Amino acid sequence: MIISVASGKGGTGKTTVATSMALSVKKITPLTFLDCDVEEPNAHIFLNPVISETERVKTVIPEVDEKKCTHCGKCSELCAFNALAVLDTITLVFGELCHACGSCWYFCPENAITQKEKEIGIIEMGRVRDINFIHGKLNIGEAMSPPLIKAVKDKISPQETVIIDAPPGTSCPVISSVKDTDFCVLVTEPTAFGLNDLMLSVGMLREMNIPCGVIINRAGIGDDRVINYCKAEHIPVLMEIPLHKKIASLYARGIPVVDGMPEYIEQFQSVYHTIERVIRS
Amino acid sequence: MKIAVSAQGQDLNDPVNQRFGRCEYFVIYDQTNDSIQALANPGGNSSGGAGIKTAQTLANNNVDIVLVGNIGPNAVETLNAANIDIYTGIQGTVKDSLELYKKGKLPKIEKPNVSSHHGLK
Numbered sequence: 090m091i092i093s094v095a096s097g098k099g100g101t102g103k104t105t106v107a108t109s110m111a112l113s114v115k116k117i118t119p120l121t122f123l124d125c126d127v128e129e130p131n132a133h134i135f136l137n138p139v140i141s142e143t144e145r146v147k148t149v150i151p152e153v154d155e156k157k158c159t160h161c162g163k164c165s166e167l168c169a170f171n172a173l174a175v176l177d178t179i180t181l182v183f184g185e186l187c188h189a190c191g192s193c194w195y196f197c198p199e200n201a202i203t204q205k206e207k208e209i210g211i212i213e214m215g216r217v218r219d220i221n222f223i224h225g226k227l228n229i230g231e232a233m234s235p236p237l238i239k240a241v242k243d244k245i246s247p248q249e250t251v252i253i254d255a256p257p258g259t260s261c262p263v264i265s266s267v268k269d270t271d272f273c274v275l276v277t278e279p280t281a282f283g284l285n286d287l288m289l290s291v292g293m294l295r296e297m298n299i300p301c302g303v304i305i306n307r308a309g310i311g312d313d314r315v316i317n318y319c320k321a322e323h324i325p326v327l328m329e330i331p332l333h334k335k336i337a338s339l340y341a342r343g344i345p346v347v348d349g350m351p352e353y354i355e356q357f358q359s360v361y362h363t364i365e366r367v368i369r370s
Numbered sequence: 371m372k373i374a375v376s377a378q379g380q381d382l383n384d385p386v387n388q389r390f391g392r393c394e395y396f397v398i399y400d401q402t403n404d405s406i407q408a409l410a411n412p413g414g415n416s417s418g419g420a421g422i423k424t425a426q427t428l429a430n431n432n433v434d435i436v437l438v439g440n441i442g443p444n445a446v447e448t449l450n451a452a453n454i455d456i457y458t459g460i461q462g463t464v465k466d467s468l469e470l471y472k473k474g475k476l477p478k479i480e481k482p483n484v485s486s487h488h489g490l491k
Binding site for chain 2: 186
């Protein structure tokens with residue numbers, strides 16, 4: 090069973106929820122934790138895993154052999170991402186725009202284009218408190234995170250119980266992270282911004298046929314619109330975490346909520362059991 | 371000599387567009403026969419790499435000089451490789467900007483004057 094934790098809006102408490110849920114659920118079942126927010130992974134700050142293995146992740150970009158290239162322009166015409174410019178005397182490759190679709194090297198009439206490996210980041214694997222911990226770190230300056238996210242996810246199997254900390258938003262990195270997960274926990278806050286971005290996330294998940302539930306963080310601020318929206322859309326509100334100085338203080342010191350406030354363990358376990366029921370129904 | 375101007379419309383009297391990769395049209399003035407031609411910019415709708423696509427289009431249309439407002443790194447790299455000269459500082463209408471160029475009032479640049487994705491901000 091793979092559970093992703095996502096949110097349309099950034100800073101709502103994805104990592105707070107994902108890490109505390111992991112520490113609560115590992116008491117019930119063996120667990121693997123994935124931080125797929127590879128642009129700025131931070132779950133390790135809370136979980137403190139001991140990293141035992143590191144892997145380099147590469148993707149491929151085109152390399153043009155100028156001796157063979159006739160500057161016909163075919164590759165540039167085909168490229169949906171404008172990663173190639175063909176001029177009279179030179180063909181330019183903008184590797185950071187390449188999605189490695191393969192059209193250019195497949196269709197080049199002169200066989201002038203080959204695949205060149207390019208390192209985009211690393212995967213680190215380790216263990217902490219009986220949890221298998223895996224995260225990706227995208228190289229600084231790299232724009233394309235989905236291939237690294239996919240490589241991180243290739244480390245798990247659907248039979249395992251997995252919690253995935255996803256990046257914020259509703260763009261490609263988020264879609265790559267929540268894809269093929271059995272359930273997505275959407276963390277939001279009861280504000281107009283929280284609601285707006287929650288609606289975007291729900292739209293994305295419905296398009297992907299992934300069931301979801303909502304955890305409202307900083308409950309007590311804002312208004313009832315998030316709750317009313319969830320009711321109207323038949324989305325279960327799995328848990329409400331009140332705005333509490335102690336939680337903020339734990340977060341600021343890099344301590345998971347359930348370590349500082351063990352009374353939350355049962356609540357996160359009950360969220361997990363609810364998710365189990367939804368998936369099996 | 372073909373001179374292209376980043377523009378919002380297709381005519382000499384249309385306002386210029388300060389954005390290079392995502393301008394609507396290029397109004398192209400051909401000095402050899404004193405003619406005007408409009409070129410729709412296919413780069414404008416790109417999800418990414420708009421500046422590259424736009425520069426490629428100008429190269430395919432044998433443009434020699436482009437008059438712009440703001441231009442980013444990938445567009446400049448492509449235009450430099452295509453030997454298309456870049457002049458910045460356009461303002462008002464296409465006609466106004468061509469006049470400024472002819473009077474030598476537009477500075478030539480070989481480096482970007484804005485960062486990537488400036489036209490999307």
